[in-house]
Amino acid sequence: MDEFSPKPIIEIIPKDQLSPADLTAIIALCSRAYEEDYTPFIETFSDSVHVLARLDGQLVSHALWITRWLQVEGGPLLRTAYVEGVATEERYRGWGFATAVMQCLADAITVFDVGALCPADTNMYARLGWQFWQGPLFHRLDGVLLPDPDERVMLLHLPQTPDLDFSLPISVEWREGEIW
Secondary structure: OOOOOOOOEEEEEEHHHOOHHHHHHHHHHHHHHHOOOOHHHHHHOOOOEEEEEEEOOEEEEEEEEEEEEEEEOOOOEEEEEEEEEEEEOHHHOOOOHHHHHHHHHHHHOOOOOEEEEOOOOOHHHHHOOOEEOOOOEEEEEOOEEEEOOOOOOEEEEOOOOOOOOOOOOEEEEOOOOOOO
């Protein structure tokens, strides 16, 4: 955003404190952005915390995080702020609203060990300091590691992030729907 761009009002709201109108607006925005009904995803994210950007009272950009547990081979479980639902209204793309939302989110998740996301578009995230994991990805199910060769994940170093070897295998717990 430059000095002439409108400045959105950004709020951080846990899912259980969202108004019905906010929840409806989030689902509508994400459904348009992802070209599928986002309701099942929102219902799955029970502990989600939402970052909302509003312009003139209207939701223009959104992201959320949930708690997940990543584990680098040979290392401890890492309490992870896993980012989902990054979306901006089409007519406001390129105005810097998603960047503002993601910067606010990064400031809010510093109590976690690491931030993670599975990006569709990588440029903005790389600009904001997110890095691609270079090693193989797996998910954990019933004590077994199952490979996810078609997935990619980006991590954000936070104040509590330990030294990580990005070439090692990394895993996440299994979940219904999209694993990564």
